[in-house]
Amino acid sequence: MKTWQCDIAIIGAGPAGLAAALAAASSGKQVIILDDNPRPGGQIWRDGPQVTLPPLARRYREAVAAQPRIEQLSGVRLVARPTARSLLFETAESAGVVYWKKLILCCGARELSLPFPGWTLPGVTGAGGLQAQIKHGLRLDNERVVVAGSGPLLLAVADSVRRAGGEVVALVEQAPFDALARFTAGLWRWPDKFRQLFSLGFPRYRTRSQVIAAHGERALSGITVRRHGAEQRIDCTRLAIGYGLIPNLETALFFGCSTAHDAVAVNRWQNTSVTHIYAAGECTGFGGSELALAEGKIAGYAAAGNAAQAKTVFSERARWQQFANAVNRTFALGEHLKAAATPDALLCRCEDVRCGDVAQENDWRQAKLATRCGMGACQGRTCAASARWLYGWPLPQPRDPLSTARVETLCQLAQDAPPGD
Template sequence: MSTQHHADVIVVGAGPAGMAAIQELLQAKKRVIWIDQGLRPGGQIWRAGPPQPWAQTLQALMANPLLQLLSGHAVIAVESQGEFRLRLQNLQQPQAPGVSVQAPQMLLALGARERFLPFPGWTLPGVSGAGGLQALIKNGWPIAGRRVLLAGSGPLLLASADTAKAAGAELLCVAEQAPRQALAGFAARLPLAKMAQALGLGWRLRGIPYRPGVWVTRALGEGKLEAVQLSNGREQWELPCDALGVGYGLLPNIELAELLGCRIAAGAISVDADQQSSLKDVFAAGECTGIGGVDKALLEGQIAALRLLGQSTEHLKRQHRQVLRFAELLHTRFALRPELLLLAEAKTLICRCEDVCLGELNGQRSWRDAKLQTRCGMGACQGRICGPITETLLGWPGGASGRGLRAPLQPAPLHCLLEK
């Protein structure tokens, strides 16, 4: 029979925003169900475990009897609204029956995923997302002695480079597509705390070439990555390498919010000053409400939990305005150059799950037509990678309205959806 859990609040997501929210909710003696696909809290940013003092805080939270932690579980369906009821799949035990969780209030801390832009060769073995490469290294992938290049845009490149260097990789360079003037403007407006972090990161990466206004145009190799073609808009050159981590920032995870019926704006969950979504008793916090970094996530998790409890957050509003200014700085200073949208060729794969190339999609009128004619978006990722790409390159509407989002949110065995 399916397992059922009841609580006062459901929190989906165990990254920094979820952790900050859980702390406030448990202090208020609320019974909480905490759901995350990962096996341990920390999210993508703290995959190897949160830093102190959060590590100690987390240990205390996990021991609280009011908390039901469902790690290694994915939300696959919304079964009812009002008194929210979600259907989950146990990712560690695929044969286990579905899990049902229910509560009158919900907090979404869904995080974000990497943004990809296709270029010839981007599916070669050895090419991965910058964050994906970092995650592989943190989980023990042997990188020592390998020639590694990081390319794309945003601070994640430097964080990934730092991880790769610490693991013994031979870092060839970090290629940042944003021009030097934009980066200078970004650095000049950094808050002091962020500036200190940047200086520390820069010191650890001293000696590693950092090249603004440079981007990858092609990955080269027979059966695996052997070299990368780079450009600065005036000339092109090749650089032999063993691994390429490339990423163009992050995209908010919004699928569950869309399925619930929350309003989406600018690709993120729309929230008010109290972090409440357009749906009553559904709050959202962190990167799913807009990309802004760990400080924004922690603060919004705290604000969302306090407002869910009916408590004041006036003492946090000034800090929140500051982190939102930093989020806007990220958005404007690392804006993508138009040349990146012209790299994909007719034979370049767009949907990696179903092997659909750009040439096949150019003749389609919409996402629905593409699914019917080519199976684009019908693979394991359910359009999470190719959906935003087609929205960017082909102008097809994104989100639930454009892609016809429905349960299950990800491939799941039929028995997980059945009541027994």
């Protein structure tokens, strides 16, 4: 099995990971950056046939590619931790081990989906999921699309839908109008965000509203929206729905890092509870790409022992942290949303487990043992987060192997004696 040695390994090549890599390499460190996507950029700078990457994304990608101290490993699935300071990964063709002195976790966030009757019908996707499909070339000509859930991402998705030829027939937001009005009025403090918001427009925006059911025989034909107790049916061919972003925590938990408020806990140097592990970007809490970039730079400099440079980025981070706080306050999810997860609504679509089958369980492990919930193809990537939000279960601790792996990789792992830390 091929092995690599480096000063600093970075997991995740989104804005945070790219910024961390450049900061660490410019401080003289050898860096390896690993990501499960075929190309760097993470979620916001996801590449594809219908994508024109923004100049900032191109600059970061080019700078990373041109930096001789940075090696990029793409299409990588993290499998195991052979020693305290190494990681085993697989690609489509092979496997390898990276030995590192410091690790920076830049694992990003994923969308929170909440179950409701009909959410598994063809035509219903995550909001970011539909956006990713559009970036990969999907056209939506003659499609009637509802974008729903919560958060500023919905506006970006609605904009992508229009550019792909679709009609946005409604944008259904759970946050109340007065919270949105306060948020918009405070945007003068971040002029770029103000301009961005108004460039996206407010297409058929319905506030304090929730999709409670999706209808159709073989594919989506319409949805029911509840607002102030009144229900309305809207005909549509697609529903893109997501309730904001939640940090990806599995990798941090796997490496023994503590969490706080459902995010990786870090100090002002972006250092986690494990001395030689740092974290940056949305795995430390939702904040947008600007905050991810600032945190990535600090983590990269701090991991490289360059505290003086790290400090120069503190004010930039503070500015974008304030923006993140305003977003999180505005789009906080209401408890009433849980009512849509009726007992007969599917929770785990891989194993056909309904909400009513697990609602009485005490935690994720018990739910899995009793029902096979989360044991299908996606390994609970969607339903574990939904169940945790719905039922308040504790975070499950991930174990080796972190992802599905080929038998020969696991055999090789067992044969190779660990070289020690």
